[in-house]
Amino acid sequence: NAGVTQTPKFRILKIGQSMTLQCTQDMNHNYMYWYRQDPGMGLKLIYYSVGAGITDKGEVPNGYNVSRSTTEDFPLRLELAAPSQTSVYFCASSYPPGAGEQYFGPGTRLTVT
């Protein structure tokens, strides 16, 4: 099992550019999540999904979009990147609902200049 994988590991974007952060899990987990972590801060939930075709906003969804067409993949789309989106992005998954532990990917470090 690879667990939760994320690509790319690092990326530098110019203001106004767009990109997609990829997240894949091979544990057949229903629930998937996207978080961002700013320096010295805890993780904040951007979007989450309880299954293919179902997504919902978290605490900080503005400037992001997601889709969930398969159980395995949960990409995060940044449109019109802004410096405030400079952060480390973590994808996570869990199964079954309410079981607790979320498994985290290694993260993507994004800089917007």
Next chain:
Amino acid sequence: EDKVVQSPLSLVVHEGDTVTLNCSYEVTNFRSLLWYKQEKKAPTFLFMLTSSGIEKKSGRLSSILDKKELFSILNITATQTGDSAVYLCAPQTSGSRLTFGEGTQLTVNP
């Protein structure tokens, strides 16, 4: 709005010391509380607590939850330099959503 407060935010100790990390929370639809350890990469799972008063233990780490007073503590005994990390507390609510605190930065000096 859900709220999680961890204290202290930063702690520096010597190897062999015992530390207590605190987490208080105010969230809607509480289901459980999780502790994670983060060492400059992705968080790794330590404990999940669902019932008050039942201590969970893993080696030198232990944790307990008080659902009446809305707090949890994480204890680390006989600290080692490898315990240096950020410790994150996260209550879990409906939809298995986690709300993370800012974390406690623990530094263990030799």
